[in-house]
Amino acid sequence: MIIIASRKEVAQLAGVSEATVSRVLNGVGPIKEETRLRVLEAADRLGYTPSALARSFARRRSGxxxxxxxxxxxxxxxxxxxxxxxxxxxxxxxxxxxxxxxxxxxxxxxxxxxxxxxxxxxxxxxxxxxxxxxxxxxxxxxxxxxxxxxxxxxxxxxxxxxxxxxxxDHVDGSYQAVRHLTEQGFRKIAFLNGPSQYSNSRDRLKGYAQALNEAGIALDESLLFEGNFSRKSGYAAAELIARQLDRIEAVFAANDRMAIGLQQGLRALGISEERMPAFVGYDDSEAAELCTPPLTSVRVPFYxxxxxxxxxxxxxxxxxxxxxxxxxxxxxxxxxxxxxxxxxxxxxxx
Amino acid sequence: MIIIASRKEVAQLAGVSEATVSRVLNGVGPIKEETRLRVLEAADRLGYTPSALARSFARRRSGxxxxxxxxxxxxxxxxxxxxxxxxxxxxxxxxxxxxxxxxxxxxxxxxxxxxxxxxxxxxxxxxxxxxxxxxxxxxxxxxxxxxxxxxxxxxxxxxxxxxxxxxxDHVDGSYQAVRHLTEQGFRKIAFLNGPSQYSNSRDRLKGYAQALNEAGIALDESLLFEGNFSRKSGYAAAELIARQLDRIEAVFAANDRMAIGLQQGLRALGISEERMPAFVGYDDSEAAELCTPPLTSVRVPFYxxxxxxxxxxxxxxxxxxxxxxxxxxxxxxxxxxxxxxxxxxxxxxx
CATH class of the missing domain: 3.40.50.2300 (Response regulator)
Structure with a gap:
């Protein structure tokens, strides 16, 4: 509809046929560059603006x-x-x-x-x-x-x-997190990771294993847990982790939401603050700074x-x-x- | 380009000219509905998909x-x-x-x-x-x-x-917030509002005034402050509010970010926890629940x-x-x- 309005005038000013005007504006068929520019200039001079779609179509651009x-x-x-x-x-x-x-x-x-x-x-x-x-x-x-x-x-x-x-660099981020825990003497460090289809989950596992290895700690498969990055999945993991709390000294979680959910889940199960393991989260979200106690976390420059x-x-x-x-x-x-x-x-x- | 590919075939199947096919697909010019449908059906049967832009153009829809x-x-x-x-x-x-x-x-x-x-x-x-x-x-x-x-x-x-x-309903939200403060006996209640070009700011002021009025408290213009909803603007307001802290007993802020910024600003100015006014925020964001002390806030169903x-x-x-x-x-x-x-x-x- 937009094209009909003054296609004729554009054609007259450019000295081409109306069909040529359409071809240029629709980006259809071979057109000499010189002709194309002449048509576009004429359209411009006449303040003839086809719709964004028509224009995009001509330029093959959506913006x-x-x-x-x-x-x-x-x-x-x-x-x-x-x-x-x-x-x-x-x-x-x-x-x-x-x-x-x-x-x-x-x-x-x-x-x-x-x-x-x-x-x-x-x-x-x-x-x-x-x-x-x-x-x-x-x-x-x-x-x-x-x-x-x-x-x-x-x-x-x-x-x-x-x-x-x-x-x-999630290998290094996780390495830093876990080394911080081993340096303080923690040896039983549980890891609540994300799904393994994400390369960042696999990288985090590498960094975790590397820091344990350096501290002479064998990787214990029974300390590995998986969530889906939601607070809910951290909350759900509390059940499993609570069962092993006599030996788990610290938990490293693959994001802050899961770490916070896990803490909430443990509290809901009646675990006292003294029995709480040490926590490290990941992402360094706003919540890490605001929650109680403030959460150690790995800063990732997402922005x-x-x-x-x-x-x-x-x-x-x-x-x-x-x-x-x-x-x-x-x-x-x-x-x-x-x-x-x-x-x-x-x-x-x- | 997309249209050229098999326009001819579509035209043959539909029993129309190629120009008619183009007119239908470009949505240009008057076309009998029956013809339009015949062309679209033929295009569909031949698996002839013009680009999304061409299609949108024809349907006059972007999706x-x-x-x-x-x-x-x-x-x-x-x-x-x-x-x-x-x-x-x-x-x-x-x-x-x-x-x-x-x-x-x-x-x-x-x-x-x-x-x-x-x-x-x-x-x-x-x-x-x-x-x-x-x-x-x-x-x-x-x-x-x-x-x-x-x-x-x-x-x-x-x-x-x-x-x-x-x-x-921001009139009522603010009314609830301020009534909660007056009911506890607070009388000097500062209000850190947002810019007045927003109807929600003007509504909040109405609710604030209504709750004061019901409690028999005169509205005191010197207790009205304005921020721009950013944490930074709350932080900046701390300077002004700190000067009147001998008389301000409570602060109602138009969002949680400003309330939290204001608290941080007051702490940075060396105001002790005992001298802190009572705070009510607005929005009931995640931060309200997580910050220390947890922030009373007005829940708005943004989602x-x-x-x-x-x-x-x-x-x-x-x-x-x-x-x-x-x-x-x-x-x-x-x-x-x-x-x-x-x-x-x-x-x-x-």
Missing amino acids: NLGVVMPYLPKARIFSAYYFSEILSGIGSKALESKYDLLMLFREPGGSMDYMNLFRTQKVDACIILGARDDGGERQAIQQLSEGNHPYCLINQYFEGEAFHVMDA ELGCLAAEHVLHRLDASESEDESEMNTVLHRQLSTRLVIRASSLHRN | NLGVVMPYLPKARIFSAYYFSEILSGIGSKALESKYDLLMLFREPGGSMDYMNLFRTQKVDACIILGARDDGGERQAIQQLSEGNHPYCLINQYFEGEAFHVMDA ELGCLAAEHVLHRLDASESEDESEMNTVLHRQLSTRLVIRASSLHRN
Whole structure:
């Protein structure tokens, strides 16, 4: 509808046929660059603005930076420190570059056909959060890589693949956390990790094992527990951990929510403060600082991960437009450093 | 490009010209409904999928639910409890209805041309967060209303306008908060409010004044302070409030962040715990429960506000498609109730 209005006038001013005006604005068929510019200039001069869709279609651009979110139907996903910080970082860069953020929610139980996001021009670039290491996901990202689309994973890598990844050093983060505990003389250190489909869970396990090994402590499988990063899963783990509290001296949890849930669960089971193990969380969320006792935690620069991932994909988008091949062929795999923040929860009481 | 691929085949199957196929898929020009359906059916049968943009263009649909966000360049906007809860609510409904969420950031210092979002088909419906009562904003929303577009404001109304609004009862929330303080015998109650361009700030002032009035306490202008909802602004207010601490017995703050910032600021100024006033915050964020002492606060159902606003605009979108006029002409102005949650921070120490 928008095109009908004054297509004729644009055609007259540009000295071309109306069909040519349509072809230019729809991005259809081979058009001489000179003709294309003449039409666009005429359209511009006449204040003739086709709809954003028509315009995007012509430019093959949506103006949207996609952010793929995990399927967590019952969780208040934007309220999780992890996502909110990363999104704040991505959002700040989108704002600077005048992109709108398109949040794409994964369907239940599935990987997403990422190629389709580009094929159907829903997004010009995309950032993938919460990817898990399974076959479908791996293949979907391989396709993006082969298609040379501007994409970036955050906080997840795939062994053996040269994918674009912005990550943090979780091996070292966990190593610092557990070394802090062994240095104080704790030897029975339980580990409440996240699901092993996440590379960050596997990295944390490595760091945990490394710190134990250095302290001459054998890894005891019966001290390994798994949650899903929710407070609820930490609360549920309390039951299992309470049974072994005569020997567990400290607990390292893969995020603050699980650590806090676990503490709450232990309290609900009637465990007194004196019998509580030492606690180290992970993420260094606001809650870590506010809870009682304040929670020792590993600081992860999530906001920066979001900023850098957004910068990376927007930069690659520019490179693809200017056909800068060397830029396009450079694969990003960066790890930002993590840092232990010591508070009262992890300190030996003597 | 996408259209060229097999347009010819679609035309043959539908028994129309290729130009007609294009007209149907571009939504251009008058087309008999019967012809339109025949073309769409043929396209469907041939598995001929034009790009999402072309498809949207044809249907005049983007598949996006827009969320207008305030311009807060330095704030980690997704990390604020207020926004993260509302977005979680909106997101859950978008997920259910298979809409993608398009986050639109306001430009610095300006209202947004909302009509343009619809004119350019960036969104099919939109929810407006953080609107302020100024001339430009009011006019932009008036245009949306006149155009009968599916939109909804959250937590903001405009006096004298029949805009679509999902709000909470902030008069009553504040009344409950301040009555809780007066009932304990506090008479000098400072109020750290938000900016007065927000209807929720003006509503809170009404509730504050009403509770004082009922307790026979005159409103004292020198006890009114203003922040901008950030922790920093609460921290800054500590300076002013500390000067009057010999007479201020309690502080009511318009959100938890400011209340917590204010407490931190007072501590940084060397105010001892015994000299601390009683505190009531607002929002009942996670932080209220976790901080020390736990903060009495007013619970606002932000998540539900987000759900209901999303449901409302998606419902109106359906109504506009089925041309259900009575549905389209019904203006929503709903207020959900708020509830005081009492914790240690506000209790009289005797």
